[in-house]
Amino acid sequence: MLLFKILSYLAGYVTIALPEDCLEKFINMATSRGIFLWGISGVGADRVTLKVRLSGVQPLRHVARMTRCRFTIVEKAGLPFAIVKLRRRKTMLLGALFFVMALYLSSSFVWFINVSGNKSISEQEIKEVARQSGLYPGAFKPAIDGEKLEKIIINRLPNLSWVGVYFDGTRVEVKVVEKVLPPHNNLNAKIDIVAAKDGLIKQILVLQGQPLVQEGDTVKTGQVLISAAIPPPQEEDELDNPEESDREPQEEEQTVKYVQAKGIVKASVWYEGYTEVPLVEKGENYTGHEITKLCIKIGAKEIILMGPRDVPYAKYDTRADGKKITGWRNINIPVEFIKVKYLEKVDYTKTYSKAEAFRMAGQSAIAEIEKDIPSGARITNKHYEEVKIAENENMVRVKALVETIEEIGTEKPHPLS
Known part of the structure; x- marks a missing residue:
């Protein structure tokens, strides 16, 4: 139509x-x-x-x-x-043609430049390099080579790892990604290895530092596992040799040595979770039926181009997507194209047996726990059990427990550093 x-x-x-x-x-x-x-x-x-x-x-x-x-x-x-009417009004026609030509010509130039993604490098510094390369307010768009401009900016600003130049009408968006430099590694730093979580030590491998725990020990979060402080070696008792005992004490006093502790500490860690599942579940489901409405909004007036005026569903969700016409300079064009989707929903009621609800609650509780388990951890045991609060309640409550073996050591500055 x-x-x-x-x-x-x-x-x-x-x-x-x-x-x-x-x-x-x-x-x-x-x-x-x-x-x-x-x-x-x-x-x-x-x-x-x-x-x-x-x-x-x-x-x-x-x-x-x-x-x-x-x-x-x-x-x-x-x-x-x-x-025919415009021919009778030649002045108006010429004015309209002049306006269209001026609008077209002005859209062929760059008027706005935006910079995003920069943190340590200033926006002014990036714009200055772009200006020297031919991108500045008033530049003729067809004369700008976006790919060449990206390479020039990266070469002149070595702290950038990626540059993208995008044209949107009279606006140019310069997106940058800065290089992530590795942290300075101070070999003389005094660093302890401490427990990031509570656990039961299963394996400890000390590469550098003084171990303070051993396999089979239970540790708490924040407890020092490998210390940066290495005490001096203990001397053997020389009381059996009287002549040696009569000697004057050594003038050189042995001191504590500090290092940057390194090692691997693996422990058993336990995670707990809790989930409830009702025996009678009520909610809403999508039927798969949907309708789309396209309309144009001019100021406060909305004109439907396609689709129904009234939604034929009793229950539905709405998903709208609008696109406004880009303004020019300080001129705001109050025109917006809107696409609206209506997704039909219906109520449902589902009844579960106690065994089904128990299984669903257990699987859900373990699934929620596994979201918090780090990727390098190895799951050794899963278990869940019902938690009863009252008799004949219309709810199944489940407590789940998951055991893992994982690396729990994390670096922390030594108190004397």
Whole structure:
């Protein structure tokens, strides 16, 4: 229907009026000659109006003579008549053409430059490099090579790992990604390895530092596992040798050595979870039926281009997506195209047996626990059990337990560092 209206406007059409008593034979003869008529309506005084394209007016005059039914043109509409009116107003036509040309030419230049993604590098520094490469407010867009510009900016700013230049009308978006430099590793730093979680030590491998726990020990979060402080080696008792004991003590005093502790500490870690599942579940489901409405919003007025005016569903969800026409300079164009989807929903009720609800609750509780388990952990045991609070309640409550073996050591500065 929309396409027909557009084609009719481009070709031009007229509204004619004729007596009601000859309408039937007039329409029959016009239709037999391939002349399409539409928009038939009464206007009173036994007269009716109907619409016909401009190309069908001349053939209709022959139909009128043969049916002895005279008609009069009461309205003219469409592009051909608009052009005729504009020809009579040459100044207005020239002004409109000048405006269109000025709008087109202005859209061929860059007026706005936005920079995003930068943190340590200033926006002004990136814009200055872009300006030197030919991108600046007022630059001619066809003369700008986006790919070449990206390479120039990366070469001149070595702290950038990626640059993207995007054109959107008169606006240019320069998106950058800065290089992530590795943290400075101070080999002289005093670092302890501490427990990131509670657990039972299963394996400890010390590469550097002093171990403070051993396999089989239970540790708490924050407890030091491998210390950065290495005590001096203990000397053997020399009391059995009197001559040695009479010697003066050594002047050099052995001190504690500090290092950056390194090692691997694996422990058994336990995770708990809790889930409830009702024996009678009520909710809403999507039926799979949906309808789409397209409309254009001009200011506060909304015009439906496609789709129903009223939603035929009793319950539904709405998902809308709108696109506004980009403004030009300080001119805001209040036109927005809106696409709205209506998804039908229905109520449902589902009943579970106690065994089904127990299984579902257990699986759900374990699934929630597994979201918190790190990727490198190895699950060694899963278990869940029912938690009873009251008799004959319409709810199954489940407590789940998952055991893993995982690396729990994490670095922490030594207190004396």
